[in-house]
Amino acid sequence: MSAVPSLLRDLLPRLNELSGSLRRGKLFERAVEATGLPLERPAMTVLGILHIEGKPLRVGEIATRMNVVGPHVTRQVQGLESRGLVRRVADPDDQRARLIELTPEGKTASERYVGVIEGWFAGAMSDWTAEDRQLLDRLVTRLVEDLTARLSDLD
Incomplete structure (x- = not known):
């Protein structure tokens, strides 16, 4: 067990350095700029999750992936819906439930966003x-x- 604290003394500074590198490189800002849409981080995170998953998801599933509560995601989805980037569709497994899916415009935006991030990591x-x-x-x-x-x- 004594090796774990030593490992953490080595690992935590590296995680902080990684976080600092991402901030200094303005990766999020560059990725958002590539979308051509002035969206905030939570909204882009919703688009990114839907893009990476490749299928419609329930609000609760998105919230779990974001480590936030459902109402936070619902607000983001409403804003994205009003911009025509996502839409609600019936859940084929439960007609009472709704799934959130990317519209063609949302797919284009998320592809640009994720593409910048993937390109940055691929280069690194x-x-x-x-x-x-x-x-x-x-x-x-x-x-x-x-x-x-x-x-x-x-x-």
């Missing part, structure tokens, strides 16, 4: 081997899942 990791990229994905996924589970135990 262009010298990495496929094995290193897969290892990073596996370990970050595991870290997020374990931290999420630990935090949900605290609730």
